[in-house]
Amino acid sequence: MKVFPGRGLAGFLVATLLAACSSPGLTTSPLLPEAGSSDAGSFEAGSSDAGSDVNATDPMWCGRGTDVVGATAADGFCLKRYASIGEARALVVAPNGDLFVAGPSRDTAGGAQGGPGAIVLLSDDDHDGVAEEHVFLTRLNASTSLGDVHGLALGGGYLYFTTQASIWRIAYKDGQRVAEGAPEDLNLPAQFGTGGRWTHGLARSAGGQLVTSRGAYASCGDMSTGGEVSAVGAAGALQPIAVGFRNPMYLRCHRTDEVCAAMELGEDLQMGATEKMLMLRPNTNYGFPCCYTKGVPTMKGPTMLAMCGDVTKEDATFALSDTPFGFDWEPGNWPAPYQNAVFVALHGSAYSTPSWQGAAVVYAATDPTTHAPVQDWQPFQTGFGPGGSVLDRPSDIVFSSEGRMFIADDQSGHVYWMAPKTLAAPPAN
DSSP states (O other): OOOOOOSSHHHHHHHHHHHHTTOTTOOBOSSOOOTTOTTOOOOOOOOTTTTTTOOSOOSBGGGSSEEOTTOOOOTTEEEEEEEEOTTOOEEEEOTTSOEEEEEOOSOOTTSOOOOOSEEEEEEOTTOSSOOEEEEEEOEEETTEEOTTOOOEEEETTEEEEEOSSOEEEEEOOTTOOSOOSOOEEOOOOGGGGOSBOOOOOEEEOTTSOEEEEEOBOOOTTSSOOOEEEEEEOGGGOEEEEEEEESOOOEEEEOSSSSOEEEEEOOOTTOTTOOEEEEEOOTTEEOOTTTEEETTEESSOSHHHHHHHTTSOOOSEEEOTTSOEEEEEEOOSOSOTTTTTOEEEEEOOOSSSSSTTTTOEEEEEOBOTTTOOBOSOOEEEEOOBSTTTOSBOOEEEEEEOTTSOEEEEETTTTEEEEEEETTOBOOOOO
């Protein structure tokens, strides 16, 4: 059964209880907030009959799913609406193709709000291109909600996720739709929750290494070394891999090779600042808060210039306020020039008039060994942002193994998918 709940998680819970009397297939987490509680955020309203007449037998993915009315897909591709989840921020795909979505209820610095304060799981067992929605988890325990959930990672029998103060994990087996039991706190050091940013990144490498990020508000001269990206060790110990960050909010590791990368956001409205993609390498320093990039200090003086000469150069840059968020590498199913490229969700500017200029999905060809970009960023999916578009601000991107690209939009509260028109779909169940 396809579930497109109305606005408000409380309404969703009522519908769930009613449906439970007649529909054993709809599953919800045992750790739900009480209906009407302050942490019961919202799912974005969706069509009550969406998916009821969706084609589940077309041989191509683009013949299935629900078109996004008012949006134009990139040439040779289709764009479909998958689900409606308020403040959809981070995505991770399970081995069976189920999609986890982090939907915090806490307002973000960029203005996204109205999320459910939950981890939502999206499945598509009948392969019609429209999701069935399952509330996977909404609470850490009886007294603490998931209002500040953000980063997600999956592997080794666990789903991992971040809150402002720590990283948590909960047992997961492929195909599971609802959390069982309570999450386990990895007990990260107290410093993890400092710096003023609760939007941590999280990723798990092909070899099983968990990595996370911490951003920080800071200025040169205040003795701060900024934020860092760290490996998570036993008992929650953090081993910094790279330091000197302002806001490395999104991390992703390559699905087959031991390669991880981060997106770093530059200092708002500061001439000389850059926004960066960087491949994570041990013992690297990216200079914040005293250096915009290698050789470019935030303040004049020979000492500063010399210090910034030792800063690590990023692998790729973006125009300031394009705001690179989530990203992923195409797994080899798409035609040239997109095959094995890295795709990035640009969140756009919070300072432009009209708002969110620069919002788009872009891509670049990559080196087959390092997976770092080897060309300038190219436009892929445009039409986001200003001018009343039905597409607002893409926040994360992830590819499924069968070749579809999923896109979260935290401002509109939707999750979309895209596929080339030549991509074959599996047989209907």
